[in-house]
Amino acid sequence: MQPAVQEKFNSYPEHIRIILMEVRALMLAIIHDNHLGDVEETLKWEEPSYFVKGGSTVRLDWKPKYPEQYFVFFNCKTKLVDTFKELYSDTLEFRGNRAIVLHVNDPFPQSALRHCLELSLKYKAIRHLPLLGV
Template sequence: MESEIQAKFSTFPVEAQRQLENVRRLIFSVAEENDLGAVEETLKWGEASYLVKGGSTIRIDWKPKHPGVVKVYFHCQTRLVETFREIYQDEFDYEGERAMVMPLSARIEEGALSHCIELALKYHSLKHLPLLGA
């Protein structure tokens, strides 16, 4: 983990740290399983940010204003969250066209979230397809 991200996460409550680390691991796992190349990990707008070549940036964060959740952010001018809401309307809560809201108690595992991360990391090759090819 990049030291700046580790430092950022260390300021959060333990439950939030754990959940963010679970999402982070899933991002790296999805990228590796799909041979998407190196994941660029950095801070953008003060949030942990992840990107692979040909993908759309994924950001993750916890905010004291909403202490019971972490959020997985996607570029709001893509069709990502719109597509996720269409195919996974009951699995997640959403914040507008920019984020999935994950309770600190939610299990982060393969499945719907993994699929959403995959679509984001492959976005530029899928953006012309209906429902991003899902």
Template sequence: MPKSDSLIPKDVEAKFDAYPPAVKPRMLVLRELVLSVANRIGVGELDESLKWGEPSYLAKGGSAIRMDWKSKTPDECFLFFHCQTKLVDTFRELYSEVLEFRGNRALVLQLGKLLPEREVAHCIELAHRYQSLKNLPLLGC
């Protein structure tokens, strides 16, 4: 079961608290989406920690998802995926008309735009289930 808000690790909580007021709500929405997708698909316990100073989420049998906001790109926040997986290439194939990408590791989300929740949730689901999907064309989509 994903950790609840009351069990958020202190260092992760401090990271969320450090985001600017205009950014923190979006980051918390992304966190909730990562947790709710994990719960919905039944991945079991989700490891929540800081990796490279960014909130990171890893399900057993999945691939890590990190998220962050950078002051050098103040209107964007990011979901990061392992660059040696097929995840971002698959997301690009499925959702290039809806989502924005940076390289082979990042999903870019504009703060001033509505979150394309259905598509982002599907990307998160594929990352949570990656080990069982990685040998399927388009990760089974």
């Protein structure tokens, strides 16, 4: 992990850092399990950001303005979040066409989040398919 990214994770309250590190670990596992290649982990807009060749960037963050929520951001110029809404509107909460909103005190939605992250990390290969091939 780059020092700037580590610094950002260290700046979060401990309970948030633990949750966001869980999201990060899930993303890295998806990349590994699907042989998606090298991951670029950096800060974009001061948020931990993840990109693999052939995918769409995923960012994570928590904001003091919304202390009980954390966010997984996607490129708003893609059809990713619209597809996620079709698949998981009963399970996940969304902000516009750019983010999944998760709540600190809710159970971690591992299965749904894993699927959304996987679609984003494979986006360029599936973007032409209806519902991203789901």
